[in-house]
Amino acid sequence: MIRAVPNVAAMASYALADLGDTSAVSLAQNESAHPPSPAARAAGARAIETAALYPDPDWRDLRRAIAAVHPVAADDILCGAGSMELIGALIRAFAGPGDTVLGSQYGYLFVATAAEQAGAAYVTAPEPELRVCVDGLLSRVDATTRLVFLCNPGNPTGTRIANAEIVQLRDALPKDVLLVVDQAYGEFDEQDHAPIFALVGRGDTIVTRTFSKAYALAGLRVGWGAFPPAIGAEVRKLLNPNNISGASQAMATAAMADQTHMARIVGETAALRDTTAERLRAAGYDLPVSHANFLLIRFADAATAARADAALRAAGLILRGMGGYGLTDALRATIGPPEAMDRMCATLEGLPR
Ligand SMILES: Cc1ncc(COP(=O)(O)O)c(C=O)c1O
Structure with a gap:
């Protein structure tokens, strides 16, 4: 067998x-x-002409376009075939058998699947009234906790917590526990996100985003994240080389430029x-x-x-x-x-x- x-x-x-x-x-x-931005559609049509060639493995134009809009250095950005790819690679890089990935009760369920793929345990903290509870998350942290995932705004609740609460969570978490702030719906949340991107500079926090929702490009499978360099270097080893097609990169680049x-x-x-x-x-x-x-x-x-x-x-x-x-x-x-x-x-x- x-x-x-x-x-x-x-x-x-x-x-x-x-x-x-x-x-x-x-x-x-x-x-x-x-539909996606007309500029993105035009860029996709042009990119199809070079489909015989492998895409840019370093997503250089795309990273530059993201860094022109968000308070993130282009060098600190990794791009994935959807943010799902980045979430999966992050968990495989930093958790394995005997380790725990902590999420919130109604946190994005793919995180549980990715933890199982890595052989790690997935545990959750309760969400009273369908809202992430920072104290609840902190109470579930123990010596096995490697990563904490927080989706803000949450899916499937749609609720959000104040970014100041996320900063408090980061301050209270042990320094050897990675915090991943999943902002797949961040563009729909009018809070100032600069304090969340600033957490990346601490070396222990990652912020992920996607082109699948606000940019109307779910079919192209493009996500990105802001990673501290040492964390990103490990995650990068687990991404497939040439993971995002040339047309997808071109369309996402143009979509990001069309705010x-x-x-x-x-x-x-x-x-x-x-x-x-x-x-x-x-x-x-x-x-x-x-x-x-x-x-x-x-x-x-x-x-x-x-x-x-x-x-x-x-x-x-x-x-x-x-x-x-x-x-x-x-x-x-x-x-x-x-x-x-x-x-x-x-x-x-x-x-x-
Ligand atoms: C909270 C959350 N995170 C991440 C994703 C993954 O999105 P994608 O892989 O399309 O970037 C989704 C998709 O629905 C989501 O709801």
Whole structure:
């Protein structure tokens, strides 16, 4: 019998969204409802002409474009095939059997999968009222803790904590524990993020971001992170060489340079998110205030959520069940086109609560 190594044989695959019927509108993966920047699309068309060549393995133009916008040195940036690749490589580089990766109760579930891939344990701290609790995280740190993951704003809650609280968490964590601040939805959070990027200079903190949400480039698989040089050098060994295609790099570079487009589609998404949330609250639904491109809708119980899911699917809308997070009474809805949001609200308004 040919066997995988024990931790791989024992683990389950990462649970992807059930997208069902392809004619339905997917509100299940927090993708952008808007097209990417026209400049990005033009850059992609040009880059296709050089598809016979391997891409820049050092992502030089892309790193320069990111550093022109964010308070991060281009040399401290690593780029991944989605921020997922960076999260996985970080965990494999710094945690293994006997080590623990600490996350928050409703933290991004891929972190649990990546910890299992590395043979490390994944533990979580409770999130009272669907909000990350810094004291709770600190109380779960022990001698085995290697990395702490904090997603702000959170997925699937959409809630956020003040960046000042993250700075306090970093100050209170042991210096040999890495803190990873996952800002996949950071562009939707109007807080000043300079204090979070400044933590990278301490040598023990990483900030990750993605082009998949605010930049509307999920299909290109581009993420980036600000890494202290010594940490980045280790992570880099685990990234596949030439990990991001030339077209993806060219499009992400142009998208980063077009902050006007990004800010416009983030603003429109946030406005539609807030009016949709208000409409659902007026209909009697419970939703935490979201600082991301999705809403978490709470139902009376798991059976009510399942009935709502079925009704929404019948109406051609696919939301994401939250059972994996222990939130069986909830569905998560990406902010999609206005017509889909209207259809979602109308369907939910017609159901018994
Ligand atoms: C919190 C969070 N982090 C990271 C990611 C990974 O995004 P990507 O690999 O597309 O950059 C996601 C994707 O949904 C996410 O929700």
